[in-house]
Amino acid sequence: MTRRHQFRLTPDPPLCENDVERACLDLLALRGYWVGRNHCGTFKSADGRRWIKGAPKGTPDYTTVHEHFPGFLLEVKRPGGDVSPEQKTKITEIRLGYRLAIAVVDTVEALAVWLEQHEAAKRTGAPLS
Numbered sequence: 001m002t003r004r005h006q007f008r009l010t011p012d013p014p015l016c017e018n019d020v021e022r023a024c025l026d027l028l029a030l031r032g033y034w035v036g037r038n039h040c041g042t043f044k045s046a047d048g049r050r051w052i053k054g055a056p057k058g059t060p061d062y063t064t065v066h067e068h069f070p071g072f073l074l075e076v077k078r079p080g081g082d083v084s085p086e087q088k089t090k091i092t093e094i095r096l097g098y099r100l101a102i103a104v105v106d107t108v109e110a111l112a113v114w115l116e117q118h119e120a121a122k123r124t125g126a127p128l129s
Contacts, residue, residue, distance in 0.1 A: 017078040021061070023108035024076055031115065033064045035074075058090030060102055069122050072101035079106050 028035050038061060039054040060073035073094065075083060083091065083104060091102050101118060105111040 021076045033066045036063045058086035075104045077106040
């Protein structure tokens with residue numbers, strides 16, 4: 001007589017910021033964007049002998065560039081997540097002071113919609129977001 005194991009479906013674990021980030025980076029690569037990580041804050045070197053100062057606190061996670069479309073900064077959050085007060089301040093400073101486009105997304109679908117608008121603005125000559 002064989003012993004039967006009962007099969008139970010379990011709900012998928014909720015998406016975390018790393019899941020959204022991975023999907024967004026894949027989408028950007030597929031659309032021809034080069035993406036660089038912006039390391040923020042102060043941290044120790046690998047040998048532990050010195051301190052290294054990264055980008056100012058609140059700077060968006062990534063810088064992107066493309067052959068045909070204007071570059072932009074990207075801040076990725078977990079689904080339903082929101083930016084911190086430091087991030088809000090820095091994003092406002094960058095948008096107003098440098099007139100750079102910044103995408104703040106919590107899903108890859110939100111990034112896809114944002115990219116359509118960003119790229120369409122270049123094609124039509126409309127102001128960047």
